[in-house]
Amino acid sequence: MTSRDIFQQILKKKSFLCVGLDPEISKLPACVADAEDPIFEFNRRIIDATHSYTVAYKPNFAFYESYGPRGMAALDRTVRYINKLDTNIFIIADAKRGDIGNTSKMYARAVFGEMPFDAVTVAPYMGEDSVTPFLSYPGKWAIILALTSNRGADDFQYHPGTGQRLFEKVLNVSQRWGTTDNLMYVVGATRAEMLADIRKIVPDHFLLVPGVGAQGGSLEEVARYGMNSQCGLLVNSSRGIIYADSTDRFDIVAGEKAREMQEEMAIYLAGRFKV
Amino acid sequence: MTSRDIFQQILKKKSFLCVGLDPEISKLPACVADAEDPIFEFNRRIIDATHSYTVAYKPNFAFYESYGPRGMAALDRTVRYINKLDTNIFIIADAKRGDIGNTSKMYARAVFGEMPFDAVTVAPYMGEDSVTPFLSYPGKWAIILALTSNRGADDFQYHPGTGQRLFEKVLNVSQRWGTTDNLMYVVGATRAEMLADIRKIVPDHFLLVPGVGAQGGSLEEVARYGMNSQCGLLVNSSRGIIYADSTDRFDIVAGEKAREMQEEMAIYLAGRFKV
Numbered sequence: 001m002t003s004r005d006i007f008q009q010i011l012k013k014k015s016f017l018c019v020g021l022d023p024e025i026s027k028l029p030a031c032v033a034d035a036e037d038p039i040f041e042f043n044r045r046i047i048d049a050t051h052s053y054t055v056a057y058k059p060n061f062a063f064y065e066s067y068g069p070r071g072m073a074a075l076d077r078t079v080r081y082i083n084k085l086d087t088n089i090f091i092i093a094d095a096k097r098g099d100i101g102n103t104s105k106m107y108a109r110a111v112f113g114e115m116p117f118d119a120v121t122v123a124p125y126m127g128e129d130s131v132t133p134f135l136s137y138p139g140k141w142a143i144i145l146a147l148t149s150n151r152g153a154d155d156f157q158y159h160p161g162t163g164q165r166l167f168e169k170v171l172n173v174s175q176r177w178g179t180t181d182n183l184m185y186v187v188g189a190t191r192a193e194m195l196a197d198i199r200k201i202v203p204d205h206f207l208l209v210p211g212v213g214a215q216g217g218s219l220e221e222v223a224r225y226g227m228n229s230q231c232g233l234l235v236n237s238s239r240g241i242i243y244a245d246s247t248d249r250f251d252i253v254a255g256e257k258a259r260e261m262q263e264e265m266a267i268y269l270a271g272r273f274k275v
Numbered sequence: 276m277t278s279r280d281i282f283q284q285i286l287k288k289k290s291f292l293c294v295g296l297d298p299e300i301s302k303l304p305a306c307v308a309d310a311e312d313p314i315f316e317f318n319r320r321i322i323d324a325t326h327s328y329t330v331a332y333k334p335n336f337a338f339y340e341s342y343g344p345r346g347m348a349a350l351d352r353t354v355r356y357i358n359k360l361d362t363n364i365f366i367i368a369d370a371k372r373g374d375i376g377n378t379s380k381m382y383a384r385a386v387f388g389e390m391p392f393d394a395v396t397v398a399p400y401m402g403e404d405s406v407t408p409f410l411s412y413p414g415k416w417a418i419i420l421a422l423t424s425n426r427g428a429d430d431f432q433y434h435p436g437t438g439q440r441l442f443e444k445v446l447n448v449s450q451r452w453g454t455t456d457n458l459m460y461v462v463g464a465t466r467a468e469m470l471a472d473i474r475k476i477v478p479d480h481f482l483l484v485p486g487v488g489a490q491g492g493s494l495e496e497v498a499r500y501g502m503n504s505q506c507g508l509l510v511n512s513s514r515g516i517i518y519a520d521s522t523d524r525f526d527i528v529a530g531e532k533a534r535e536m537q538e539e540m541a542i543y544l545a546g547r548f549k550v
Contacts, residue, residue, distance in 0.1 A: 062382045065385035066382070066385040072344060096372070096401075100427075101425065103338070104337070106335075106337035114340075123371070123400050126371075128426070148375070148401050149375065150375040150376065151404050152401050153401065156402055159436045166434055173430055
């Protein structure tokens, strides 16, 4: 997908919502716990209930790897299910990968060759050759961590250099490695006020914004400081949607929560684009 | 395992060698290509031939993930095989993981709960809460990337701050999160001259040193600049051992290469300890 393709979907659905699919078996409603593949069954019902309101899904690999082979099989089924339902939905492998070039090439093969993901999140610490193998698949994206939404972001990401902090250097240096059609950045919503500064460095790139909802970020601020001429935002919500209800109505309530966010997003989009 | 346990194994085997198990199907000798599980069969023969000369193995997850579920099944079999052969061998999940606390907890469960690894490599970009979940398993280790052996290391790891570069800050800050019995650091052998400076910051921690062999680092320099009072080094070699020969004698040649490294290591150990 190109950035233009993503923007078209955003206008069509009046939404820049990404739903994080992070299933924890201990949190799954009783009604899916007895299914043959509880993780997939949970995801499938969440996807059915939310896909009208979302342009992207983001399964975090940790939640699947932690259940071993059956977890990874459920991830595989989930991605194929989304892809079959609507090929225009952007599917992000939230895996925070990154290794020496030779090895990142194998990680790229895992997410783009073995599974039909559109994008993968990548940690920047190991530099250019750890990221570029993810950029060699036409139509696929690398989403580089810039400023994350967690407390630990303070430890190194603000490390001051000569004139620029580490996350600013990551943005400045890494944008040379790809284009606005294969590189995005993670910028946490808990730092929404930073988005204005970040937009000076990467005015045209899409940003993947976690941290709205459970982690406390404001959607309104993210839209105000982060939106660009192609919207340029994918705002993720995981726990606030998928665990909004723990009864057998969990999917209906998840759909309602997703629709609420979509409706708020529609207002911000209407203020800027003809939708 | 404690650092003392690792040191005891080093003295016993007169070796601080770690063998990287990074199987690529396209590189596997014809004699294993027809096996039911070629990846496991390759690893098993490498392990049988090298385990007398090594104190650690380090499968890199990318090489298994890139073959989907059958790759991950081969990884699982490999780790259990090593563990059954000799529980004193230190097994490192080279996965470069790291995410927000809630998520890193799931990654920790994947490598320590689902599989019998002793350690996992971790990227430091997301800070403290991304690393500490790996430190809560008794006897298990997190190995934090400090200075890596690839070209891209220059992009951000030397980012100068007030008085310390990024990799120095990573070493200074992160050692507060754990102890010398659950935290190690990755320091590439291609920067062996940096080891003297690094030892001033982390005199007592074990270091995992990739980059000897195929990547050009010198074992002699690593030993000279990096050894501490408990040896404090695990030097990894992957391609230089496992792909030293591509015939049906691949395991015998791998064993010879491992023994050559072990014999050189024995000299450096004898210069320092009673072995």
